[in-house]
Amino acid sequence: MPDLLTHVLLAYAAAGLLAWRTRFPERYVPVVCVGATMPDAMKAAVVADVASGSAFGVPYSFWGLHTLGGVAVLGGIGALTIRSADRRAALGALVAGGIGHLVLDLFVIRVDGLGPPYLFPLTGWLPPAGNLYASSDLWPVAVALAVAVPVWIAREVW
Template sequence: MADLLTHVLVVAAVGTLAARRGLVARRFLPLAAVGAVAPDATKLTLLLGVQWGRVGGIPYSAWGYHTLGGVAVVAALGAVIVRRGDRGPAALALAAGGVSHLCLDLLVIRADGVAPPYLYPLTDWLPPAGNVYLSSDYWPAVVACCLAGLVWLLDRHVDPPTDDPPDGHVADDEPSDGHAADDTPPTDDREP
């Protein structure tokens, strides 16, 4: 479970930083977390004993969830269940979560030194494994907890960066007398 927690915490931290910069709406962060968990649906099939088989004569393998193609399918299916105006951002959030999962899994120690074909169906190339940690190690989860905690503190106690001038200051292109910024001089409404 440390592996699953790591995936969710990394997506939460990166998503929060992206939301602070205005790159993503915060309401899509839970979808990114779902996307980060989705590739591990293959582990559920191990418990159920249905890793591969045939449906209607067509063979299937649950390993497809743990590939770029599986992430794309989950993103497309997930986008269908949200309202029409949010489908694009929802699909991107689900896909970003899934891709972050695959990137973190590239760092797992593999006995043969190569990672699974995460880029399938684009290619069946086996990328070299990062060989940084075991999926059963706890230290990546501890690092992810510290990272997420730091981002949470930053998000709660530090104002987000803005392009607006601080209060009390007037931008150079705004007049200080409250009139519209045009070339006509202010008129005097008093009668002589």
């Protein structure tokens, strides 16, 4: 779980700075944080042991949720839960959070040195992995806290 916390904290820091210094609406900061958790919805399917299989003879897989296409689909579904006047902005905030998640995941250590096909369905290209940290490492959370806490303090004080 340190990986998920890192994603949320860094999404908060980025969206918080954006809302603090630009005209980005304050109410969308938590929406960006929710968007940062979307690609990991696939992990819930893994835990429930339904990540792939077949239903009524039709094969399915939830692995696509951790891609750009999955972020777009989940962002669209999430935007439908927002009032119609705010749907476009909410979709943008959700997708921005999800893309931030995918960018951070490019730096996870991979055995083969290649990242997953994050740009699916646009292409099946496997980007090189950054091999900077394991998803179970705790130091990325410390870095994310060191970035997010000052942003939170600055937004509260000023």
